[in-house]
Amino acid sequence: MSDSAQNPKEYIVEYVDGPLAGQTDRRLLIHGKYDERVSALVNVQGLPTTLWYRAIDSRQVVDQQQVRYRFEPSDSDPVEEDRFDGSMKISPVI
Numbered sequence: 155m156s157d158s159a160q161n162p163k164e165y166i167v168e169y170v171d172g173p174l175a176g177q178t179d180r181r182l183l184i185h186g187k188y189d190e191r192v193s194a195l196v197n198v199q200g201l202p203t204t205l206w207y208r209a210i211d212s213r214q215v216v217d218q219q220q221v222r223y224r225f226e227p228s229d230s231d232p233v234e235e236d237r238f239d240g241s242m243k244i245s246p247v248i
Contacts, residue, residue: 165212165219167192172225173205173233188212188221203231 165188167179174194181189194205207223214220227233 162217162219165221166215167207168220168222169194169207170210170222170224172207172227172230174207174225183219188219191226192223198233203233205230205233 163183164180165183167181169175169177169179173196179194181192188209190209192207192209194207196203196205206226206229208226210222210224212219212221
């Protein structure tokens with residue numbers, strides 16, 4: 155068994171809705187626990203925008219913890235729905 159399987163330090167974030175729906179990310183476990191709430195900094199029409207997501211459930215997939223997050227529009231910066239193709243999908247800032 156690999157070191158990462160014996161002592162996992164990361165988990166997979168799955169965004170289930172909102173502007174990042176369908177995208178995944180990796181985050182560090184803090185004291186073996188995932189974050190109940192995460193932010194994502196994205197670029198919307200050239201402006202940095204903060205999006206907030208809250209954990210809804212978690213599961214073990216093979217030897218990796220995966221956590222699903224739901225979008226919190228009331229706590230996030232406004233996102234214009236009519237930009238680009240209107241799909242509400244944007245890319246994270248790199």
